[in-house]
Amino acid sequence: MMAGFDDALGVIGLSAGYGGRTIVHPLDLAPVAPGQVVSLIGPNAAGKTTLLRALAGLHPAQGSVRLGDRDLLRLPLADHARFVTYMPQSLPQRVALTVLETVVSALRASPVDGAIGSDQAILARAMEVIDRVGIGALAMTGLDHLSGGQRQLASLAQALARGPRILLLDEPISALDLHYQLRVMKLVRELAAERGMIALMVLHDLSIAARWSDRILVFAEGRLVADGPPAQAITPDILASVYRVAADISGPPDRLHIDLRDILDD
Numbered sequence: 001m002m003a004g005f006d007d008a009l010g011v012i013g014l015s016a017g018y019g020g021r022t023i024v025h026p027l028d029l030a031p032v033a034p035g036q037v038v039s040l041i042g043p044n045a046a047g048k049t050t051l052l053r054a055l056a057g058l059h060p061a062q063g064s065v066r067l068g069d070r071d072l073l074r075l076p077l078a079d080h081a082r083f084v085t086y087m088p089q090s091l092p093q094r095v096a097l098t099v100l101e102t103v104v105s106a107l108r109a110s111p112v113d114g115a116i117g118s119d120q121a122i123l124a125r126a127m128e129v130i131d132r133v134g135i136g137a138l139a140m141t142g143l144d145h146l147s148g149g150q151r152q153l154a155s156l157a158q159a160l161a162r163g164p165r166i167l168l169l170d171e172p173i174s175a176l177d178l179h180y181q182l183r184v185m186k187l188v189r190e191l192a193a194e195r196g197m198i199a200l201m202v203l204h205d206l207s208i209a210a211r212w213s214d215r216i217l218v219f220a221e222g223r224l225v226a227d228g229p230p231a232q233a234i235t236p237d238i239l240a241s242v243y244r245v246a247a248d249i250s251g252p253p254d255r256l257h258i259d260l261r262d263i264l265d266d
């Protein structure tokens with residue numbers, strides 16, 4: 001079933017922290033429509049991972065995260081996880097499992113329309129996802145035998161297999177070579193369009209974020225400081241105030257060229 005606009009993601013007054021320390025200050029987001037690809041950028045320690053984990057229901061938070069008329073934060077975690085999948089920055093090395101087994105276990109944990117499907121159907125779906133990510137040759141390899149980049153791809157296959165409405169990716173291309181960086185960004189866009197999936201990913205490479213995102217959220221010190229199409233959100237002024245760098249930005253809106261000239265003194 002194709003998701004309608006009623007299935008937009010909305011965030012109202014979302015805040016989160018550790019102990020008494022607020023890391024994500026109350027955040028409101030204009031709705032994100034199904035099929036949109038959004039990148040969350042910002043300096044180290046801005047609170048990006050904390051925000052993603054709060055959206056996924058994996059970190060305690062106040063406020064509400066709406067998908068259509070549901071408030072996801074009010075759902076039991078198992079129900080929340082039917083709608084939202086979070087891919088962490090690093091996949092634990094579960095020594096006993098192969099790539100195929102991790103993807104199969106993700107599929108078994110995520111019944112489609114209430115049905116788990118036959119073993120044969122699950123295997124076929126798992127291999128399809130693994131092939132689309134580009135690691136078909138590694139299907140029978142143990143996670144503990146993979147390189148860092150290969151493990152990141154296996155983690156992505158596992159997240160995609162769950163078929164979420166909202167996919168949260170924490171630096172999904174940080175360990176990947178150029179071929180796989182491009183492959184993953186194209187795949188996320190394709191799946192967003194095919195399934196009406198909302199993708200929200202943390203990226204540090206602003207040129208890639210600008211090239212592949214419909215919308216950019218710039219996050220600094222736990223607050224949203226810019227939100228819009230890439231060419232509106234990534235500007236020399238924003239880069240100066242958020243990252244303390246002097247940069248020239250040129251090129252068409254979806255192919256921004258960012259020339260980092262220098263760091264700015266504190």
Ligand SMILES: Nc1ncnc2c1ncn2[C@@H]1O[C@H](COP(=O)(O)OP(=O)(O)OP(=O)(O)O)[C@@H](O)[C@H]1O
Binds near residue numbers: 043044047048051
């Ligand atoms: N488990 C924790 N306990 C206490 N403070 C934490 C914990 N995890 C993160 N923090 C703090 O929360 C702040 C935000 O961290 P977070 O990982 O969300 O930032 P980030 O924007 O994802 O950073 P990066 O780009 O470096 O990955 C940091 O100051 C960090 O020290």
